[in-house]
Amino acid sequence: MKNFQENLNNAKNLHKSGKINKAINIYKKLLKFDNSDAQIYYLIGTAFLQKKNYVESINYLNQAIRKKNNIPVYFNNLGIALSQLNQNEDALKNYKKALELKPDLIDAIINSGIAYKKLFKYKEAIKYFDKSLKIDPNNHLLLNNIGNLYKSLGDTEEAHKFYDRALKIKDDYCDSINNKAELYLQKKDFKKALVYFEKVIKINPKFTYALGKLIHTKKHLCDWSDYDLNLDKVLNGINNKETVIEPFPMLSLIDDPDLQLKNAIIYNNLEFKKYNYEDNNLKSIKSSKIRIGYYGAEFFNHPVLQLTKDIFKSHDKSKFEIYGFFHGPVKDKMHFEIQKYFKKFFDINKNSVEEVVELSRSLKINIAINLTGHTADSKNSIYLSRVAPVQISFVGYSGTMGTNFMDYIIGDEFLIPKKNYKFYTEKVLNMPNCFFPGPNKIIVSEKKFSRKTVNLPEESFVFGCFNSSYKITPEIFTAWMSILKLTNKSVLWLLDNNQIASNNLINEAKRQGVETSRIIFAEKVYYDEHLKRFELMDLSLDTFPYNGHTTTSEAIRSGVPTITMAGNSFTSRVAGSLLNGIGLNELISTNIKEYISLACELASNKSKYQSIKKKLEENSKILFDSKKYTKDLENIYENLVV
Numbered sequence: 001m002k003n004f005q006e007n008l009n010n011a012k013n014l015h016k017s018g019k020i021n022k023a024i025n026i027y028k029k030l031l032k033f034d035n036s037d038a039q040i041y042y043l044i045g046t047a048f049l050q051k052k053n054y055v056e057s058i059n060y061l062n063q064a065i066r067k068k069n070n071i072p073v074y075f076n077n078l079g080i081a082l083s084q085l086n087q088n089e090d091a092l093k094n095y096k097k098a099l100e101l102k103p104d105l106i107d108a109i110i111n112s113g114i115a116y117k118k119l120f121k122y123k124e125a126i127k128y129f130d131k132s133l134k135i136d137p138n139n140h141l142l143l144n145n146i147g148n149l150y151k152s153l154g155d156t157e158e159a160h161k162f163y164d165r166a167l168k169i170k171d172d173y174c175d176s177i178n179n180k181a182e183l184y185l186q187k188k189d190f191k192k193a194l195v196y197f198e199k200v201i202k203i204n205p206k207f208t209y210a211l212g213k214l215i216h217t218k219k220h221l222c223d224w225s226d227y228d229l230n231l232d233k234v235l236n237g238i239n240n241k242e243t244v245i246e247p248f249p250m251l252s253l254i255d256d257p258d259l260q261l262k263n264a265i266i267y268n269n270l271e272f273k274k275y276n277y278e279d280n281n282l283k284s285i286k287s288s289k290i291r292i293g294y295y296g297a298e299f300f301n302h303p304v305l306q307l308t309k310d311i312f313k314s315h316d317k318s319k320f321e322i323y324g325f326f327h328g329p330v331k332d333k334m335h336f337e338i339q340k341y342f343k344k345f346f347d348i349n350k351n352s353v354e355e356v357v358e359l360s361r362s363l364k365i366n367i368a369i370n371l372t373g374h375t376a377d378s379k380n381s382i383y384l385s386r387v388a389p390v391q392i393s394f395v396g397y398s399g400t401m402g403t404n405f406m407d408y409i410i411g412d413e414f415l416i417p418k419k420n421y422k423f424y425t426e427k428v429l430n431m432p433n434c435f436f437p438g439p440n441k442i443i444v445s446e447k448k449f450s451r452k453t454v455n456l457p458e459e460s461f462v463f464g465c466f467n468s469s470y471k472i473t474p475e476i477f478t479a480w481m482s483i484l485k486l487t488n489k490s491v492l493w494l495l496d497n498n499q500i501a502s503n504n505l506i507n508e509a510k511r512q513g514v515e516t517s518r519i520i521f522a523e524k525v526y527y528d529e530h531l532k533r534f535e536l537m538d539l540s541l542d543t544f545p546y547n548g549h550t551t552t553s554e555a556i557r558s559g560v561p562t563i564t565m566a567g568n569s570f571t572s573r574v575a576g577s578l579l580n581g582i583g584l585n586e587l588i589s590t591n592i593k594e595y596i597s598l599a600c601e602l603a604s605n606k607s608k609y610q611s612i613k614k615k616l617e618e619n620s621k622i623l624f625d626s627k628k629y630t631k632d633l634e635n636i637y638e639n640l641v642v
Contacts, residue, residue, distance in 0.1 A: 004033065012043070020047050038067035042074055049081050057081040072102040079111055086353065086381070088115040106136050110145065117149050120350040125149055140166040144176045154329060156183050174204050178213075185213065186376075190220045191500060208270075211237070212245025219252065219470040222501040222508075227474055238263045243270055247374040251399055252471055255545035255567035257423035264374070264402025264425075272384060272403070282389040284641050285364045291321045292637060293360060293388060294342075296371030296396060297328030297378065300335040301527075303550040304371055304396050309334075310439045310626035312341040316634060323363060325356070327372075327379040353381045360387035366641050370406060373397020390640050393426055395437065398549065398571045400424040410636070411435050414580040415573050429636050431629075433622065434581030436574065438553050440626040445528040451536055455520055461490040461603045464537035464560075466522065466530075466551050469497035471543040475592065477505065480541060481512040482596050487603045493537060496521035534558035539602055539609075544595075547575040556582070556620050561602070561612050563587050565595045582619035584612065 011026035027044045030037070045060030061078040068074070079094035092115050098108040113128035129146045136142060147162035160183060163176040181196030197214040200207050215230050231253065237244030238259055245253070247264045254260075294312070298304035315322050324338075324345040339345040344363075348356050356379070360368065368388035372378045373396050383391050383405045393401050393409045400409065402425050409416075409426040412435040416428050451458050463483060465472075484490055496502050506516050522533065531554060540555040542548050542564035548555070552575040555562045564575035566588050576588045589595040602609045 004030065008040070015043065015047060020051055023047055036067060038064045038071070038074075041067060042071070042077070045081075046077055049077055049084075052084070054081045054084045058085075070101060072098040072105050072108065074098075075101070076105060076108045076111065079108070079115070083111065083115050083118065086118065088118045088352075091115045104135060106132060106139070106142075109135065110139070110142050113149070114145055117145075117152065119352050122149065122153060122350075138169050140169040140173050140176070143169070144173065144179065147176065147179060151179065151183065156187065159183060172203050174200050174207050174210075177203070178207060178210060181213065181217075185217055188220075188498070190217050190498060193217045194221065194223070206242070208243045209246050212249050215245070215253065216249035216470060219249075219472075220468075220501065221498065222469050222472055222477075222504040224474045224504075224508075235259065238266065241266055243267070247399065247402070248397070251569070251571045252473075252546035255569045255572045257400075257420055257569045260399050260569060261402055261423045261425070264400055267374070268401075268403050272381065282361075282386050284366045284389045287364065289319055289321045290637060290641050291323065291364055291366045293323045293325055293363070293365040293368045294371060295325040295327070295348075295368060295379070295382070295387070297326070297376065298371055298396060299324060299326045299328060299338060300330040300332045302328075302330075305334060305338065306439065306442075307395060307437045307550065307553075308371070309338055309341075311437060311630050311633065312338060314627050314630035315341075316631075317343075320634065320637070323365065325360075328377050348379070348382075353379075353385065356382045357385045357387055366390065367392060367637055369394050370401075371396040373401055374399075392429070398546075398574065399569065400426060408640075410633075411570075412577055412581075415570065415577040420568060431636070432632055434577050436549070436553060436578055436581075436623070437629050438557070438624045438626065440624055442531065442557065443528050445526070445532040447529055447532060449529075449533045449536060454522060454533060454536060456493060456536060457489075457491060459489060461487060462493050462536065462538045463490060463541050463599065463603070464493035464539070465541050465543065465548070466495045466534075466554075467543045467546075467548040469495075469501040471546040471548070472505070473544065476544050477508060478512065479592050479596050481509060481514050483541070483599045483603075484514050484518055486596070486600045490603055491518045491520055492541075493520050493522060496523050530554075531558065534560055539563065539599065541599060542575045545569055545572040547572060549574045552578050553623065556616065556623060559613065559617050559620070561587060561609070561616055563589065563595060563599050563602070565589045565592065578623060582616065582622055584616060584619070587612065 007026055008030060011023045015023035024044055024047050027040050030040050041060045041064035045057045045064055048057035048060060058078060058081045061074060061081065064074050075094040075098035079091040082094065083091035092112060095108045095112045098105055109128055109132045113125045113132065116125035116128060129149065132142050143162045143166035147159045150158035150162065160180060163180050166173055166176040177196050178200045181193050181200065184193035184196060194217045197210055197217055200210040201214055211233060234245050234253065243266060245263060247267050250260055250263050296304065312322060321343045324342040326347050327349050365388040367390045370383065370391065370393050373393055375397055391405060391407050393406045400423060404425065406426050408429045409424060410431065411428045412431045415435050421428055456462055480492055484492060502521050506519055509519050510516055534555060535558055537560045540560050540562040542552065542562055544565045545567055547564055552562050556578060562575060564579065566573050566576035579585060579587050589598055
């Protein structure tokens with residue numbers, strides 16, 4: 001080839017200017033002329049690394065090393081590509097080789113720390129990060145990674161310090177700004193989280209999932225400014241296959257199972273394509289008992305454990321061996337109490353994916369139950385390589401996982417109608433009645449509450465909703481205001497989730513012409529007291545598209561009728577599933593007009609209200625027969641293990 005060096009320089013310039021595809025094309029043409037040049041293989045491998053095509057990157061970088069095995073950056077970049085595919089042990093071998101050739105190669109030292117962090121070997125990670133700091137104390141990328149390490153360790157104070165140090169060096173560094181926002185969101189400091197997410201969006205409107213997190217934070221605050229505009233951005237983003245919103249916040253935004261599926265697939269393509277795994281079609285190993293593994297972050301005083309604890313207790317231990325695998329942030333009294341119902345209980349927080357898979361297979365788990373799904377502190381990567389031959393999504397996540405590694409989802413005929421099966425990557429396993437579990441007994445406070453003690457007017461009809469503030473949409477709140485306007489001597493009793501949200505709701509009520517004295521907020525109390533005061537509510541008004549799940553179950557247990565609006569998505573049909581399970585389908589509406597009309601009728605028609613309340617009291621026990629529920633669940637399990 002004539003002008004070889006000229007073409008190479010041209011490709012390098014294109015590469016540096018971000019025109020990577022054009023650069024790759026020239027590099028490949030140069031290889032046809034001279035396939036012995038290690039540098040060109042390296043440049044192509046690095047270009048594919050930048051394109052996040054890690055498999056191709058590894059291929060070319062390996063060829064570069066075969067041509068010339070004494071260049072440290074070749075090994076470093078190969079390590080990066082391997083680490084991106086979560087092959088961190090192999091990545092470390094290459095970083096080690098790079099450091100043997102150049103002991104002060106800062107990138108290889110930092111990358112070693114990152115790889116050790118991914119392997120949950122935090123002491124080793126800290127050692128390499130400390131070494132990196134001594135060489136380059138003003139490296140904002142390094143400081144951000146150290147912040148991430150402390151974030152993983154749960155030390156938010158130290159994490160913030162390192163993110164702040166990174167931002168002093170580069171004040172527009174989105175990764176650190178976003179990381180601070182996420183820490184504030186985790187701590188439920190929504191006001192500060194919003195400030196930082198807004199900064200991220202201002203600098204980079206396309207920053208991965210920042211818009212979705214911004215919207216979710218604003219929903220916690222009932223801040224509906226730019227609501228429709230942001231919703232349009234989300235819908236357009238999903239249709240353009242952009243990483244605009246994570247699966248969980250999407251559930252409370254729009255009642256569209258097709259869009260939720262598309263969005264989950266986008267998320268999985270980003271989150272799990274970096275894992276190099278083999279689906280080796282595990283087969284169940286027959287034994288005298290079926291071995292069930294429950295995997296979750298919620299083995300503490302959390303709604304998921306409150307709902308499932310009786311299942312663990314009621315399992316027929318003569319037929320089933322029950323194992324628990326915990327990967328959550330909290331260990332409280334309930335966390336330790338629940339362990340006695342398992343044959344063995346494991347804390348897998350610091351175990352690598354490979355270690356969890358190896359442990360599960362050594363125990364010969366037949367069925368793995370994913371209690372967390374796409375919610376906080378998930379560990380979904382363990383299912384890619386299969387911890388069990390059968391893997392089921394259950395209770396913790398209210399929608400399709402959108403993956404090829406969850407085989408089934410537990411539902412019922414009302415929750416997921418057959419026409420909607422096409423929106424689930426899992427096969428649907430139907431419980432005979434309602435999919436939603438409930439403990440047989442629950443501790444309710446003996447404290448005496450009166451309407452006066454909770455600031456409710458004595459003679460008013462009390463509409464209420466104790467759902468989280470992020471579930472309240474402008475549409476449903478406007479419906480509530482319409483209900484108040486159409487009913488005399490009525491009030492709306494809401495949970496005081498946070499002061500900003502409460503103030504925003506008061507202001508919105510005023511804007512819609514409703515006296516603010518008719519909006520009353522219930523302060524947060526102990527859970528047993530929270531259950532007790534439900535009795536003071538006349539009618540529970542559900543949210544849409546994200547229904548009250550545990551809250552609806554609590555209202556039913558307390559004898560409080562609940563009006564819901566059932567849509568098409570999983571989250572919009574949970575309350576309907578509960579009501580259908582006790583034969584109260586007359587409380588299930590299908591549109592906002594019907595929802596408003598039904599609420600007004602029950603508030604004004606005493607005989608109809610009393611008839612429904614009586615029916616609720618007679619039938620509600622069906623939902624809290626945990627022994628029968630567990631038996632029905634076991635029947636499903638038995639049919640899956642051949």
